[in-house]
Amino acid sequence: xxxxxxxxxxxxxxxxxxxxxxxxxxxxxxxxxxxxxxxxxxxxxxxxxxxxxxxxxxxxxxxxxxxxxxxxxxxxxxxxxxxxxxxxxxxxxxxxxxxxxxxxxxxxxxxxxxxxxxxxxxxxxxxxxxxxxxxxxxxxxxxxxxxxxxxxxxxxxxxxxxxxxxxxxxxxxxxxxxxxxxxxxxxxxxxxxxxxxxxxxxxxxxxxxxxxxxxxxxxxxxxxxxxxxxxxxxxxxxxxxxxxxxxxxxxxxxxxxxxxxxxxxxxxxxxxxxxxxxxxxxxxxxxxxxxxxxxxxxxxxxxxxxxxxxxxxxxxxxxxxxxxxxx
Amino acid sequence: xxxxxxxxxxxxxxxxxxxxxxxxxxxxxxxxxxxxxxxxxxxxxxxxxxxxxxxxxxxxxxxxxxxxxxxxxxxxxxxxxxxxxxxxxxxxxxxxxxxxxxxxxxxxxxxxxxxxxxxxxxxxxxxxxxxxxxxxxxxxxxxxxxxxxxxxxxxxxxxxxxxxxxxxxxxxxxxxxxxxxxxxxxxxxx
Numbered sequence: 001x002x003x004x005x006x007x008x009x010x011x012x013x014x015x016x017x018x019x020x021x022x023x024x025x026x027x028x029x030x031x032x033x034x035x036x037x038x039x040x041x042x043x044x045x046x047x048x049x050x051x052x053x054x055x056x057x058x059x060x061x062x063x064x065x066x067x068x069x070x071x072x073x074x075x076x077x078x079x080x081x082x083x084x085x086x087x088x089x090x091x092x093x094x095x096x097x098x099x100x101x102x103x104x105x106x107x108x109x110x111x112x113x114x115x116x117x118x119x120x121x122x123x124x125x126x127x128x129x130x131x132x133x134x135x136x137x138x139x140x141x142x143x144x145x146x147x148x149x150x151x152x153x154x155x156x157x158x159x160x161x162x163x164x165x166x167x168x169x170x171x172x173x174x175x176x177x178x179x180x181x182x183x184x185x186x187x188x189x190x191x192x193x194x195x196x197x198x199x200x201x202x203x204x205x206x207x208x209x210x211x212x213x214x215x216x217x218x219x220x221x222x223x224x225x226x227x228x229x230x231x232x233x234x235x236x237x238x239x240x241x242x243x244x245x246x247x248x249x250x251x252x253x254x255x256x257x258x259x260x261x262x263x264x265x266x267x268x269x270x271x272x273x274x275x276x277x278x279x280x281x282x283x284x285x286x287x288x289x290x291x292x293x294x295x296x297x298x299x300x301x302x303x304x305x306x307x308x309x310x311x312x313x314x315x316x317x318x319x320x321x322x323x324x325x326x327x
Numbered sequence: 328x329x330x331x332x333x334x335x336x337x338x339x340x341x342x343x344x345x346x347x348x349x350x351x352x353x354x355x356x357x358x359x360x361x362x363x364x365x366x367x368x369x370x371x372x373x374x375x376x377x378x379x380x381x382x383x384x385x386x387x388x389x390x391x392x393x394x395x396x397x398x399x400x401x402x403x404x405x406x407x408x409x410x411x412x413x414x415x416x417x418x419x420x421x422x423x424x425x426x427x428x429x430x431x432x433x434x435x436x437x438x439x440x441x442x443x444x445x446x447x448x449x450x451x452x453x454x455x456x457x458x459x460x461x462x463x464x465x466x467x468x469x470x471x472x473x474x475x476x477x478x479x480x481x482x483x484x485x486x487x488x489x490x491x492x493x494x495x496x497x498x499x500x501x502x503x504x505x506x507x508x509x510x511x512x513x514x515x516x517x
Contacts, residue, residue: 004469004512008446010364011373021377022355025384026348079451316418 068094086113090208108241109207111142131159145203147175225257247271248280251287261294286317336400368470369412371450416458445512464495
């Protein structure tokens with residue numbers, strides 16, 4: 001093997017997409033140029049780095065931001081930590097590392113097909129109260145109101161409420177109502193007629209509607225930010241992963257698209273109260289101090305930026321937070 | 328210091344520094360295809376490339392005042408591009424993979440689909456590597472840049488860059504030994 005450039009063609013971007021990138025580039029807020037360096041500025045810089053390093057060392061370790069996937073009408077394939085995952089249409093999934101180093105897949109709604117290579121640390125799918133653990137296998141988890149698990153290869157453990165059962169290839173497990181015992185049902189081939197109980201259909205329809213609303217909001221945020229904000233506001237009323245993302249997007253759109261910093265601060269504060277350990281917790285703090293700056297509330301901006309520096313010393317917006325915190 | 332800047336570049340940079348939006352747009356349109364290609368070869372997909380292109384050019388415009396002209400403008404932009412990719416891989420463990428399309432009985436289509444699947448598997452392996460190893464491998468093996476240039480872009484000495492590429496390549500070859508589809512993709516380039 002030497003080089004592969006001729007084997008891997010570049011898939012070009014369409015003009016419409018380039019236009020979107022170009023527009024976003026010139027709409028985006030630019031950071032102010034750095035002031036000219038003063039003599040001994042490097043000493044102050046070094047001291048600041050030391051302080052930040054010490055604070056970072058002393059702080060409890062926060063969770064890394066969780067990457068997430070929201071699919072529309074098509075499925076999507078992702079690779080993470082040696083696993084190949086197909087996320088079903090109309091699904092919301094996020095990924096996190098557990099305390100023991102295990103890979104966690106958080107299924108908010110929809111379904112995932114997982115191919116997991118042999119591993120030392122377990123791979124887990126969390127769907128509500130149901131935990132599916134494997135060390136190397138192929139299986140499907142679906143969550144449309146109830147959770148169901150189907151195993152194609154290998155063996156998986158399904159745990160709920162302190163009870164754990166193992167599934168072998170061809171077996172399928174369906175979550176039962178809270179009062180009922182864990183039950184196994186025979187594997188139903190995909191082409192067989194399946195009578196789906198109404199509550200599941202209702203829950204699935206709700207999940208689809210929320211995923212659709214999110215897609216609409218994402219599409220509208222450039223051209224019609226007020227309408228996008230309205231949709232994000234509706235989605236934010238829930239309590240799932242999608243709600244926390246929508247609340248962050250609402251704050252972002254209020255600040256950077258609609259230029260309404262007071263509304264952005266309100267959304268950011270609500271996020272901090274409702275999702276203190278949410279995946280967007282760091283970014284929402286950044287939105288907050290930028291919004292305070294726009295409102296000319298310099299002390300509040302400095303306090304929020306300082307909080308950012310202390311809580312997220314590896315955050316993407318650290319450089320910006322340091323500038324505000326030290327003003 | 329001897330400037331390696333072409334006259335056109337010098338003029339364009341000066342206009343950008345004066346805050347001329349038309350000059351920034353000209354720079355963007357001139358460089359965008361090359362930057363896209365570099366990012367694409369590191370990522371293997373266009374799915375999330377919009378944000379990275381935006382991030383790269385924002386950093387280019389923001390950092391232009393500190394550009395000293397001791398390298399070509401394109402090389403300097405490539406360095407920023409690599410930094411952006413490095414940060415992206417550092418914060419993102421999740422990699423979106425392109426699906427392999429279904430093919431009918433057409434042998435050419437089948438061969439293309441097989442190659443595409445091989446590429447997908449190659450990027451799935453790269454996704455398990457460290458950002459440093461992945462970028463070094465992508466720039467040299469996939470993008471076809473000489474090792475010395477990869478070292479310059481990554482700010483490494485040549486020996487270190489060579490070592491990173493060698494380790495990444497060893498891992499890819501190890502996986503290819505158990506994967507005929509991937510092996511076929513790599514074999515044809517031997």
